[in-house]
Amino acid sequence: MAVLLQSAFLSGQELSMEPYEFISRAGDTVSAELGLFYVPENRNEQGMDSLQLAFVRFKSTNPNPGTPIVYLAGGPGGSGTGTARGRRFELFMKLRQVADVIAFDQRGTGMSQRLPDCPYRAEFQLEKAIEKSEYVEKAIRNAQSCMDYWEGEKVDLSAYNTTENAIDIDALRQALGSEKISIWGISYGSHLAFEYIRLFENTIDRMVLASLEGPNETIKLPENTEEFVKHIASLAADNFGSETKYPNLLDTINAVHNRLANQPATGTFINRQGNVDTVGISLFELQATIATFYLKNPSDSKNLPQLYSEMYAGDFSAIAANVMVIKRYVLNSIRPMPFAMDMQSGMSRERAQKINEQINNTLYGSTINFLLYEMMTGLDFPMLPEAFRRMENNDVQALLLSGTLDGRTYLTSGKALADKFTKGQHLVIENGGHDLFMQSPEIGNTILEFFKGNRIAQTRIVLDPVPFN
Numbered sequence: 001m002a003v004l005l006q007s008a009f010l011s012g013q014e015l016s017m018e019p020y021e022f023i024s025r026a027g028d029t030v031s032a033e034l035g036l037f038y039v040p041e042n043r044n045e046q047g048m049d050s051l052q053l054a055f056v057r058f059k060s061t062n063p064n065p066g067t068p069i070v071y072l073a074g075g076p077g078g079s080g081t082g083t084a085r086g087r088r089f090e091l092f093m094k095l096r097q098v099a100d101v102i103a104f105d106q107r108g109t110g111m112s113q114r115l116p117d118c119p120y121r122a123e124f125q126l127e128k129a130i131e132k133s134e135y136v137e138k139a140i141r142n143a144q145s146c147m148d149y150w151e152g153e154k155v156d157l158s159a160y161n162t163t164e165n166a167i168d169i170d171a172l173r174q175a176l177g178s179e180k181i182s183i184w185g186i187s188y189g190s191h192l193a194f195e196y197i198r199l200f201e202n203t204i205d206r207m208v209l210a211s212l213e214g215p216n217e218t219i220k221l222p223e224n225t226e227e228f229v230k231h232i233a234s235l236a237a238d239n240f241g242s243e244t245k246y247p248n249l250l251d252t253i254n255a256v257h258n259r260l261a262n263q264p265a266t267g268t269f270i271n272r273q274g275n276v277d278t279v280g281i282s283l284f285e286l287q288a289t290i291a292t293f294y295l296k297n298p299s300d301s302k303n304l305p306q307l308y309s310e311m312y313a314g315d316f317s318a319i320a321a322n323v324m325v326i327k328r329y330v331l332n333s334i335r336p337m338p339f340a341m342d343m344q345s346g347m348s349r350e351r352a353q354k355i356n357e358q359i360n361n362t363l364y365g366s367t368i369n370f371l372l373y374e375m376m377t378g379l380d381f382p383m384l385p386e387a388f389r390r391m392e393n394n395d396v397q398a399l400l401l402s403g404t405l406d407g408r409t410y411l412t413s414g415k416a417l418a419d420k421f422t423k424g425q426h427l428v429i430e431n432g433g434h435d436l437f438m439q440s441p442e443i444g445n446t447i448l449e450f451f452k453g454n455r456i457a458q459t460r461i462v463l464d465p466v467p468f469n
Contacts, residue, residue, distance in 0.1 A: 015175040022056055024089040033057045037175045039107075039168050042159035049156070053168060054111035056081050058092060058101040066099040067205040068178055069451060070169065072106070072185030072192050074211075076162075077338035079110030087438045094444060098451045099182065104172060106165055106192075108337030115160075115336040116153055118146035122331040126324060129264030129280035132365075135288075139331055139371040140378040146334050147379070160340035161384055166195040173203060182451060184208040186437060187409060191215065191345065194417075197394050198387075208447050210401040210436040211409045212417045216389035218345040219373050221354060222362040224410050225291065229253070229304075229363055232405075236305045240465040246305040253363065256311045260286055265311075267320030279320045284367070285327070286311075286319070291367040292330065293322045295407025297433030298466035306469040330370060342372055346383030352376075368408075391420050398424040399450045401443070403432030425450075430462040439463060 020034035034056055041049040057068075071092070073080045084092045084103040095101045105112040122142040124130050150157055169192075173181045182205045185193050190209040197204065198215075233253070236246040246252075259265075260283040271277045294300045294307070307318055347355070355373055359366045366373045376383075398421045402414030411428065418426035427446065432439050437447075440463050450456055 017057070020056060022058070022084070024085045026089065028089060030058065030093065033059070034111075035175070037171070039171045042156050043164060043167065044158075045156075051107055052113045053105065053107060053172070054081070055102050055104040055172065056084065058084075058096055058103070060098065060100045061096045062098060066451070067180045067182050068100045068102050068173075068176055069095055069098065069182045069184060070102040070104050070172065072104065072169075072183060072189030073109070074185070074187030074189050075109075075338055076106070076188045076192075076341035077109060077335055078188070080104040080106070081110045091437055091444045091447070094448055095184075095451060097448065102172070102176075104169070106337075107168055108160055108335075115155055116150070118142075118149055118334040118336070120145045120149065120334075124327040125280070126327055127266075127278050127280050129266075129282040130285060130327070131282050132284035135284065135331075135371060136374045136378070140375055142331060143334065143339070143375050143379060146336075146339070147381075150336055155336055157336060157340040158344070158382065160337050161344035162192055162195045162341060163199070163384055163388060165192055165341070166199055169196055170200050170203060179203070180205040182206045182208075184447065184451075186210040187213055187434065188341075190409075191218070194391060195388065197396055198392070201394055201396060204396050206451060206453075207396050207398040208401070208450060209398065211406055211434050212400060212402060212414045213409050214413060214417050215345070215391055216348050216351055217409070217413060218342050219347045219351065219355060219366075219376070220368045220408075220410075221351070222358040222364065222366050222368070223354075224412070225295070225364050225368045225407070226362040227412075228295065228407050228410060232301050232304060236468045239305075239468050242467045244468070246309070246468065249305050249308065252305075252308045252312050256308055257283060257286070257363065265314075265316045267316030267318075267323065269317060269321040269324065277320075277324065279316075279323050279327070281316055281320070281323050284365075285323050287364045288326050288330075288367040288370055289319055289322045291364050292326065292370060295368070297407075297435055298405045298431060299433070301405065301407060301433075302466045302468050304468070343376060343379070343381045344384050346376060346389070347373075348386065348389050391417065393420050393422055395423050396421060399447065399456060400424055400426045401429060401432075401436050402426065403429045403434065403436050403439075405431055406434045406436075408434040425456050426459065427456065428460045430460055431465045432461075432463055 015037045017033050020032045022032040038050045041051045080103040122138040191213040233249040236249045239245045265281045400418045402411045
């Protein structure tokens, strides 16, 4: 690794910092600094091609600041500076009580050097119910066209992987002149953080990770998605004590799926021009729409019981607009950074076998991964070595957060990952979803106390439940 680190900065390229007026989407303004530095694009190649990486530093309000706190965005493809402008702006500002807070734009994102998006599209007829086989065939063909396009544009996709991304973070640490850094991140940000631990554990001061995605969990297991929906169904039976109850939600879901397997449906919605559009809906399209739009957070899953009740009665209008999005947009916004990151994170042989066994015997198949599994198995795209996907024990001082109603990164997985931290604390957020950081002020205050070095006594924070519609 020492050889890699020596090449982190190219000759003549140094860190530049300049004053920067940072404005959040809500109109909050704070004085900050914009930092730019360069790293090799591909450390496995001998060429000198470099990437410009960017970050915004929010200076600490503490007269004796601790190690810089670096934010790792999710996605992959999320922007650290973009995240700081949104709902988490308040938390970025709060953490300045401890140290400088760094909103880092990973390679290929935000204000860092960007890559050209793919111009090709996979077209699907709106009025026709499209079966899975057509989606798979067009997804693989379209992805291959995108790969050919990027090759023609001299985009080195192999350079966009989580290992290179992790080494960039250590290059950032060096650029900041800091012996150690602290890290906070969510979802893919945790996936990236686990690789940083593997490579640079001794440079970490403290770490807060939420909605944990392990190094072998880019592709989610179909059985985990099914168990999550069964949990939703069990909660909907009593509906947190409200008057509206759904005692038979699981039976309703199975009935709707069985009916669509035999006879596709149609639904209508009002488009932006005020006209009525008709959408064909296959079982696969329904499964993909539910997995994409209705499982992530309690604010999404609260709609599941009513939605399935309406579909059971033959009314698919409530879901029709989201099915349209699946048909028209989900496969037509392929960006090189997230595509290459996910493809190279890959999956172990054992995990691929599990998914293959589960995919046709579970409620939603692999639609939580929306064709990423099929592209991994259908395209000639290299994966990172198996060592990348193995999570070893570590001694990092860490606070790890998991939501009981997170339909993306599941609680059971979070517990298993937390067990790898010999000095870690696992904080379960009862009724919390995937986007944990801003779901309660108590969560932000707990993160602040942890970064201050205080012991976190509780193992669970209970949020008010979101009743089902």
